[in-house]
Amino acid sequence: MENHQQDKIICSSATCTGCATRCHRQQKAPLSRDEALTILFERVRFDLAKEFVPLSQALGRVTAEPTYAAFSVPPADTAQHDGIMVNWEEVKELLAGGCRVLSENQFRLRVMGSVLEEPFDTVIPLEQVSHLADGRAEIRALPYQGQGIGRAGASIREGERVVPANYRLTPANLAILRFAGVERVPVWKKPKAAVIPVGGDLVGPGCRPGPGQVVEADSILVEGILRECGGEAWTEPVAGDSEELICQAILRALPHCDFLILIGGLGRSGAKYGDYTAQAVEKLGRILAQGMGFGPGGKAMLLGEIQEKCVVGIPAPPHAALTQSEQYLPAIMERFLHCPCYERPEIKARLHTDYQSGVRSGYHPHVALSWTEEGYEIVPVRMGDTVDCFVNATGILIEEAEDRLMKKGEPATVQLLWGEKTVRRRSRQSD
Known part of the structure; x- marks a missing residue:
């Protein structure tokens, strides 16, 4: 790579050898999630300012620095x-x-x-x-x-650390802060994300799609995940299918957000099939990684940078958007907030039927869990944009073997989408 001009990389494929700037042109194979995130975190800044908020507004916020007791409790013997x-x-x-x-x-x-x-x-x-x-x-x-x-100070001593930095505040934390005389806490500002859907075939919420059209639904999925992780998000108007229109949408949104999410238009064939999102990102900044080694949707997934801000490109079909969003967005939010987001417990469960694993390990299909006297059984659900995938699923199957037939009764790892009480209750309801 030769140089940077106004945040645009001027590059020809013949000059990649030995280049110190890591980008998608150096990918020889699809990247794992962790490999792609490592590249992103090395190249992009994830800085947030801090603010002081009253306790009444602090639930779920993440502390930006330690907080100390204003006085001792009790103040006397x-x-x-x-x-x-x-x-x-x-x-x-x-x-x-x-x-x-x-x-x-x-x-x-x-x-x-x-x-x-x-x-x-x-x-x-x-x-x-x-x-x-x-x-x-x-x-x-x-x-x-x-x-x-x-004794005075037996519960809390004046100046004692009540809550550490980078800690998500719970109701119990708020009570002990007030008990110790603290009414305002320093927290990280919520990361702000602008979401831009891309596609000339999209119609707005509440509209009945005509032939060749679909309702734009991925943005509400992405917004929801970001809010669950402690961020703020809003959806910009749909950007049309052209590099110029996508660039205009990006430049309008970028000054108002900490990072940007583009949904759709990510086909690797580009303009040949009317996909211009990757071209727009590269025109304004750089693509750091594109093409991840897990699915569904990983082949088109994109991570990039424009004006030192993180840009995420998510494939458009809802089930692909769901899988990729679940894997990448919480990790990016954790980078901003310095604490875990969107945590999901993992369990071991047995396969209810034979199952053919993906071509490459890292396929993450949604599944239903059935509770039996012997433990959990994994029941595959219909993948794709279906009620089974989005509503009836209670777990995510984490494949650990490449392209092989997994036999009935074989143990596998599953991330829970719900708590175990809910999983078991839904299992009983479906019997």
Whole structure:
């Protein structure tokens, strides 16, 4: 590669050898997900500013720096339960002399949470007090010295770290922050993504498609995944099938977002079949990787850069968009927010029927899980843009072997799309 001019790479295939700039022209074979993301993360910046938000708006946000207690809890030594406060040494001497009755100046009747008063240093529980009358108290036993006292700072010390950096805030975190006197927390701003659907065959939501048309539905899928990961997303108007129109759409959206997602128009044959998205990305910036080694949809998947911002090209059929979005978008969001996003547990399950694995390991079809007394069974569902794939599926099969027949009863890895309680309930409902 020779040089950069206004963020556009001037390149001829004859000059790739020895080039230090990694891009899709150096791909000799489809990349794995991790290989493609490594290239993207090396070449593109994923910086976010931080902001302070009130606790009422902080649920699910990711902390940008550690947060510390504003004061100690409790702020003073206090009674941990209802009882009488006493001076332990004084009462010990009384008991040694055979007296179990305390006069009114030798104790204080106090409820849980009362501040410890001098010279008292121990709280005797009311259960250990035999009689209270006429300003006197008779006790059954004397506990150890200091019993029943909650020391200042025993729960939280002033200046103690309450929440670390790069931590997604839960309801419990909000409660302990307020308990420690914190009402505003520093968080990363939400990554903003602009979504641009591409295609002259697309009609808007609510429209009935005519022959050769489809409703544009992938953008709501992509927006939903990004929001679940803690980001913000919006969909731009559909860009027409031409390099110029796609470039115009990109340049309109790019100043307002942290990264850009293009859906459709990614066929590797380019203009020959009316696909111009890759050409538009390369005209304005660079393609870093295109063609991933897992499917469905991996052959067209694209990662790139324009004006130092991440650009993701996602194939248009909904089931392909779903698979690729699930694999790439959470990882990109994690890079922005420095914490896990969209986590899914993995289990081992047995195949209900024989299954032919993909040509290359890394095919991720959606499946249904059936719960039996012996554990989970994997039941294939109809792939493609079907209700089975998008609604009835409860897991994602992670193939670990290339192009072979997997036999009935063989164990395989499945990522759960739902919690196990939901998976088992849906399994029972489908029986």
